[in-house]
Amino acid sequence: MDRFEYIEARLFDGENYVKRDKNVKIYDGDDKTQFTDGEVVLTTHRILWGKPGDIPKGLVCLSLHLYYVFFVEEESGGVFGLGGPKRIILNLSPALPGKRPGPAVVSAYHFVKFSFKDGIDPAFYKALKDTIAAKAWERSLATPVQSSSLASTTTSTKPSVASVNSKIRSGIVGIERSIEEQQKATDQSISVAFQDLTKLMEKAKDMVAISKAISTKIREKQGDISEDDTVRFKSYLMSLGIDDPVTRDAFRSDSDYYMGLAQQICDMMVAVLMDCGGIMSLADVWCRVNRARGLELISPEDLLNACKLLQTIDAPMSLRKFPSGACVLQLNNQRDDEVAKNISGLFEDNEFLTPVKLSQIANVSVLLAREHLLITERLGMACRDESMEGLTFYPNLFLRQVT
Amino acid sequence: MRRRAGLGAIQKQKLEQEKYREKGSEIQENQFQQMSKQLEVFRENLEEFATKHKNEIKKNAQFRRQFQEMCAAIGVDPLASGKGFWSVLGIGDFYYELGVQIVEVCLATNYKNGGLITLEELRTRLIAARGKAKKHQEITNEDLLAAVKKLRIFGNGFSVVPIGKGKWLVQSVPGELNLDHTLVLQKVSSLGTAWVSSSILTDDLGWTQTRANNALNYMIKEGLAWVDTQDSKEKLLWFPSMFSDCVSA
CATH class of the missing domain: 1.10.10.10 (Winged helix-like DNA-binding domain superfamily/Winged helix DNA-binding domain)
Structure with missing residues (x-):
């Protein structure tokens, strides 16, 4: 029993969920313990035992590193040899120095028993044997705990890249774990990307994808990213972006610049105007055009000058001034x-x-x-x-x- | 899994399913909370970057596009310049940015207010949408007025109306595009009375007093409505164009 540790039920890097079973009681050697009616989770590196529901929540549970286990056997027969074996005996090597505190400091026994109320699930027993034989902890990168206690004994340095990709998960815990890990990874990549501008530029593509994924998820659940009309409208306007806004620097003369601008405004506004009745006030147009341009703002004067040229480029819209003085952009079918x-x-x-x-x-x-x-x-x-x-x-x- | 039979087994199965469902919704709830947190982190970071690195972002065309996409997805405003030195002279992007944001607030709210908004409300909404940074809180009414002034070039379609005591109304819909008058007429014809009062408009259409008066006064001015002061409670407005409907009804 002194080989067990108290630890939060989280997977280490490179550690994977293998199998679980419930209604399990732990014996310290032949003695009963207080640890009854719990849940066991077998991972590639450890056996975790916790009260039902504690492990999925990541609460503190008992953990036994599989490198302590050198031999596994089924206890022969029930009390009268009926009902098949109900207990698994794990023979353990001595406790290593530097391990975390556990439920017992010393133990007279060099084995523990897991008693399964519903009988041993052959699949669980097999998985346990296979996992111990596989010795995943020797292959993967040492965990924080192991690196302090086993730095001398583990010689492997190969990072666990391969094992991350070849994860096999099952059960609710597995799902929860993988969701949790995904979120952690996302959190991390966000914080890395926003360290400075160069990092963000490198990762821009991923970040765009993440930002979209987040907002889609939230939209699904909540209807929209914000309660605020203005924020929603803003987000809508910006999503109608122009890929490369015409800028003054790119043209030799002002008139060329206005011509280019007129063309771009025309391309962008046709659909918008058709949607809203074929007529729009110029202030409205100015706002939309600038939102689509992003950071390359144009001045009201530039817009007005460009709109005056709309007729010369045969655009399907034109500038119109009402007797009241209001300027509008109007589709030509008007x-x-x-x-x-x-x-x-x-x-x-x-x-x-x-x-x-x-x-x-x-x-x-x-x-x-x-x-x-x-x-x-x-x-x-x-x-x-x-x-x-x-x-x-x-x-x-x-x-x-x-x- | 072992196969079980009997009533107990069925009940147990039901119980299990119930638990799975519970678990499922619990997981979803968790995930949603995580996502909301990430959204917040994203928002803060984007706001900060928009302020600090505007010029660098501007230079790189591809990244600029990507930055815009992120801002659009998360709902962050990339336009976040401070006042800066040049804005003292009214030059620089600051006032253009404000202008864009002002028009935006007006457009986003005009389904509610018919294109009339007080400068105070405009400022509150604009700042809320701009972000949490402190310098956004320092935008004053004077800044907004200066920004609106730049829109004068578009004719009187966007104008500021002083209503006394240092208060202003911003009107963002030009007369030609204002559908409020049409709504008034629709209301009158649905009432079948050929007359209407501003209290009917505020009660039935959920308009503000200002919006209702604005629309009605305009219609009086244009000769569409006639004033009737005989009612003891309030001024009634009659629409001669609706008389015929009354007679035939």
């Missing part, structure tokens, strides 16, 4: 002739249109609706009826009779 065509189409179903009515049909603001009606009128596709009741527009009947 251009005057297109607008007029749409509205004259609406006259099919409506006898007449007022700005208010149109605003409700087309879900645009009243002001914009009136603007649109005036455009239609200017292009000769609607006629106004101005009266006490306000401004109404009727289809141009002359147009109809001609066709």
Whole structure:
């Protein structure tokens, strides 16, 4: 019993879970001990014994290094030779100096017994024998404990790279362990990567993957990474990034620069504009463009200059200034002739249109609706009826009779 | 595993399954907590790097992209310049960064406030989204006003309205794009009364008083609504364009 140590139930580096069993009682030699009805976990290096549930939680348990065990046998027969063997006898070599404290300081016996209430599981017994025969602790890198106590006896220096890859895990403990290890590894790689900028640059790809994995997991569980509207919106805007933003340095003249900028803005905004009704205020555009560019901000002046050039590059959108002074970026299908065509189409179903009515049909603001009606009128596709009741527009009947 | 039979075995099996389920959810819970912790670590680190190494990050195109991706995933703002020397003169990225963040806050909240926000709320939200570092807390209302000023070039689509006593409202939706008036009209037509009051708007649409008044005043100004002061409690607004609906109803 003096070979046992108290230790938290965690695997050492290179140590792997092998098998477990439950309802196990420990005998110190032939004497009963207080350690009854526990759980044993066999690893490549040790046997752990703990109260049910303690080991998966990583609480303190009893640990016996397998290098103490030189011989394993089944105790012959039950009390009357019935029901098959119930106990495994582990014959142990003397305790080594420098070991951690255990439940007993001295023991009269050189063996312990594990008694299995439900009988010995042949698979467990076999696994135990095989593990002891395999002597994994001699192959792998010395653990912190071993290196202090066994520095002289272990000669191996080969790191346990291979064993990490060839892990075989089973059972809940195995799953828990592997999750725990994964998390530890992630924690570590995050802290390494963020030591300084060069490290982060080297590991950028992994870090991007990790950051995405984390946020996906959290989104699954919680809906989103943050309760804050602004943070969510920010994160959304930034995810629509531009790979290599146009910068002033790359161009010889300002006009070339604005041209390049206009092209990029056009490429980026087409989809956005289509999503939100074909029209967007310039402040809004400026925010989105800059978010997509990341750290390469452009000034409002640059944006305005670039937008003025949109027409020269045949972009499907253009800058528009309302009489009120507000600047917007507008898709060309919102251009005057297109607008007029749409509205004259609406006259099919409506006898007449007022700005208010149109605003409700087309879900645009009243002001914009009136603007649109005036455009239609200017292009000769609607006629106004101005009266006490306000401004109404009727289809141009002359147009109809001609066709 | 040995095969067991009988009622006891079934019950035991059930119990075991129950335990497995419990264990499963316990593991998941643990994992989630770990992830949240990692998210925090990531956030802190990214915030710090964004502040300290801005220029180096800017130089390397590939890394810049990756950094942006990380920030997007975790929800960190890479724009975190301090005021710096040049900002005294209004030059430098600081005010542009603020500008971007201001517009962003306005856009993110305008589904709630219709594009009208007090400068105070704007500042609180902006700072919260910027990060925990101390220097972000030092952003003043004056800084925000200076940043908004830079947006004037876009016409009056983005403007600051003084409401007295050192308070301001920031309006981020230009009249042409403001759908509030449409919402008012929809409300009126659904009521079937042809009139509405600001209390109806605040109660039914969850608007603030300012938002409701802003929309109604505009409609009066534009001649869409007529004022009726005969009601004892409050001012009613009638919409002549809705009269016909009343008659036919």
